[in-house]
Amino acid sequence: TTPLNTAAKAAGKKYFGSATDNPELSDSAYVKILSDSTMFGQITPGNSMKWDATEPSRGTFTFTQGDQIANLAKANGQLLRGHNCVWHNQLPSWVTSGNFNAATLSSIITTHCGTVVGHYKGQMYSWDVVNEPFNDDGTFRQDVFYNTLGQDYISIALNAARAADPNAKLYINDYNIEGTGAKSTAMVNLVKSLKAANVPIDGIGVQAHLIVGQVPSTLEANLRQFTALGVEVAITELDIRMTLPATDALLAQQKKDYQTVIAACRAVSGCIGVTIWDYTDKYSWVPSTFSGQGAALPWDANLNKKPAYDGIVAGFAS
Numbered sequence: 001t002t003p004l005n006t007a008a009k010a011a012g013k014k015y016f017g018s019a020t021d022n023p024e025l026s027d028s029a030y031v032k033i034l035s036d037s038t039m040f041g042q043i044t045p046g047n048s049m050k051w052d053a054t055e056p057s058r059g060t061f062t063f064t065q066g067d068q069i070a071n072l073a074k075a076n077g078q079l080l081r082g083h084n085c086v087w088h089n090q091l092p093s094w095v096t097s098g099n100f101n102a103a104t105l106s107s108i109i110t111t112h113c114g115t116v117v118g119h120y121k122g123q124m125y126s127w128d129v130v131n132e133p134f135n136d137d138g139t140f141r142q143d144v145f146y147n148t149l150g151q152d153y154i155s156i157a158l159n160a161a162r163a164a165d166p167n168a169k170l171y172i173n174d175y176n177i178e179g180t181g182a183k184s185t186a187m188v189n190l191v192k193s194l195k196a197a198n199v200p201i202d203g204i205g206v207q208a209h210l211i212v213g214q215v216p217s218t219l220e221a222n223l224r225q226f227t228a229l230g231v232e233v234a235i236t237e238l239d240i241r242m243t244l245p246a247t248d249a250l251l252a253q254q255k256k257d258y259q260t261v262i263a264a265c266r267a268v269s270g271c272i273g274v275t276i277w278d279y280t281d282k283y284s285w286v287p288s289t290f291s292g293q294g295a296a297l298p299w300d301a302n303l304n305k306k307p308a309y310d311g312i313v314a315g316f317a318s
């Protein structure tokens with residue numbers, strides 16, 4: 001069967017990739033598959049470039065774990081997606097509880113994004129500069145950044161990232177923006193306003209944490225409305241979970257669903273690549289977050305390919 005990055009490239013995409021995380025890198029059977037650049041042309045650090053990992057106390061930066069992922073990508077000849085500069089989650093308490101005024105928080109964001117993006121200058125295909133800015137109803141998430149700075153925090157982060165690495169593609173990344181709807185419309189309006197204000201923005205990341213049997217029918221149309229803004233799109237965190245146990249019927253539906261998602265990206269020229277949120281059920285985030293659900297990825301917990309794998313190949317070939 002065709003390796004997945006080979007299939008993606010044959011379809012004109014830049015990459016097919018996977019997230020990974022530092023603790024998994026001691027699993028040699030896991031790393032062997034991850035490191036095959038015909039399978040995965042791109043990797044994303046699942047945790048180790050986030051704020052709590054990179055600036056755990058103010059002005060003290062640690063890149064050991066992030067560098068381990070970056071070095072792996074380099075050794076394997078894989079692209080890297082940086083994840084992420086500014087997010088409400090995995091944020092150290094010195095940021096959330098600091099009661100900073102607008103000027104100070106602005107400078108904290110500029111320092112954080114500038115330093116982290118600058119550390120990896122020249123090594124990143126792209127950065128998720130802003131992660132998950134919206135509530136599901138399309139209003140801005142009321143996190144410490146928005147509550148202190150309003151939506152200006154987004155341009156502050158993007159400008160700092162551009163200054164630190166002019167060649168990295170700068171993304172805003174969110175979930176529940178796969179289909180059309182209030183949250184996707186909010187993303188469209190945000191990108192329009194950033195472009196009108198000459199704020200650097202290159203891409204929209206569509207996370208795509210989906211549920212078997214529930215791929216939005218408007219996915220392709222939605223990707224098109226995003227690329228019509230003059231930005232690229234990427235599917236950045238794809239997984240398709242099910243209620244356990246995984247039956248043959250659920251696995252067959254999951255195969256169809258992976259094919260549908262990949263075919264939508266294939267059909268839209270500005271959809272430049274697809275990343276799954278790790279490749280094996282052994283290391284998926286799903287079971288610990290959604291009790292009774294899982295089996296969301298194309299490899300099972302024993303590192304055997306599932307029907308979903310063939311769905312991905314078929315999606316790129318369709």
Ligand code: G3I
Pocket residue numbers: 046047089090131207237285
């Ligand atoms: O680092 C601590 C460790 O010190 C502690 O001993 C251990 C005990 O629970 O927890 C460790 O932190 C965990 C962290 O992953 C690192 O392993 C957190 O509990 C755990 O909640 C955290 O989960 C991550 C999650 O983001 C947090 O929101 C997942 O691994 C990661 O896959 C997930 O990724 C997010 C994307 O960044 C954004 N989009 C959604 C996606 C899935 O939630």
